[in-house]
Amino acid sequence: MKKEGRFSPAAYSAKLWAEEERHDAPLSAMSADPLRDFRHLAEDVRTYLAQPRGETEEERREYNECLNRAVLGYAGDRERILAVIADRLLRQRIHELPDYRHPYATLAEALFAEVIGMNVLELVLRKREGLEEIQVVGTAVFEVRDGVALPSAYAFESLREVERIQQNLVLYNNDRINPRKRWAEVMLRDGTRVTMTGFGFTAKPTLTLRFYTVRRFRLAQLSESAYGTISDRLRMMLLAVLHARFNVVIIGPTNSGKTNLIKALIGEMPDEERLVTIESRHELMLQRDFPAKNVIEYEVDEEDPLHRSVQAFKLALRQSPQRIIHAEIRDEDANIYVRACTRGHAGSMTTLHANTLEDVPEAIADMCMQDGRGLNPERLTKRIAEYVTEIGIEMRFIGGRRRLVRLAEISWENGGPAVKEWATFDEEAGDWRYPCLPSAAALARLDGGARPEGMAAWPELGLEGRLSTGGAAASGSRENGAWSAT
16 A cells, blocks of 8 residues: 655645636646746736725825835835735645745745845845945946946846836836836835836836935035035035025036935024925925925926926915925926016025036026027026026035035126136145135125024124125125135
């Protein structure tokens, strides 16, 4: 008599699953290809995870957020989704696939790696310290740390793995990448942003994961040697600019520190001051990082006629804003931002793509001209230089650090924009120079009114009695203040 082998519940459940046709099962019968069976099972799990969960919209949004975070390597969310997969297999009475071999402890973990895991990017994500971006082009991987992109020690074995990650991300966000739409974006609540493109739009599929690594900076931190973004003297100058309610425009390439500086400046504003922010994607996260502030945050969608930036501006202007923080001025909203800055919203801030501060007024004027209103170009540029771009700040990534390289007053002189540099960064010396004093009109604003709480008195800033005289201090003025000429 043949001796029976030891009973295995796992093997028995797998046998039952193979013999039983179930409408909700991925396979009605086992095939001769174990890999094919696994992929069918993985597709079933992927579809199952993509189904909405939760009784309320907020619960469903939190579940989708958990899926996205699990894909991007967040440990707690990964454990939660792994438990969901294990429960799915248990309900289907599936514990293993006959003849399918995998390096994981359980079938649930193998499926998790297929439908959630990031392949080699998981190895990159293990070293999150200082990681700002992961850039994938085809199978090549680049890591951005401290503003510098370097080739990663890891790479994908095939384009299929890149496309699998793309499909996971878009599926869990009710989006798609296909021949009709070859791109997608995913934004998490913590500020992490994923941008992806597929074949036909770019030569190779791409993934860009930009992590939100900064929660809150104060100006005082940016002036510390650990960061070196500004000097302490520059910090006092920026505080005075804020208090005098100059309109500010910031330029600089990606990862140059524009967002850090804007948030640091906002952090110095009184909490009761009414702010309105307008962004295409929530990146400033002011309500999260400054919960006590009186702020309204708009997230616009230029592809939706009802929620474009133009509509956001119209509503924002009716909500009594004292300052408008516009993430990036664009063609569609340039005219409205110009009107906002000239009609009672002093102290507003925006960023702009421009090569130099000298180009800023004309660049904004060109945007305003595109709506076909037949405006006078010179008159428009003059108005922008005098009222919209009163203070220009240029940021750059220099010597491994994000630096404020130019702080300047922008005005209109001799029929064109004029830039008076209050501070510039000297790369050779590794320090800032202060070549020019503010104009007489600017000094009057900087020296007027009560000082902000905790700020040095205006005499200690060296502003009292000052006049701009070609970069030299007026007779009798103090030479050790914030605006002392060098």
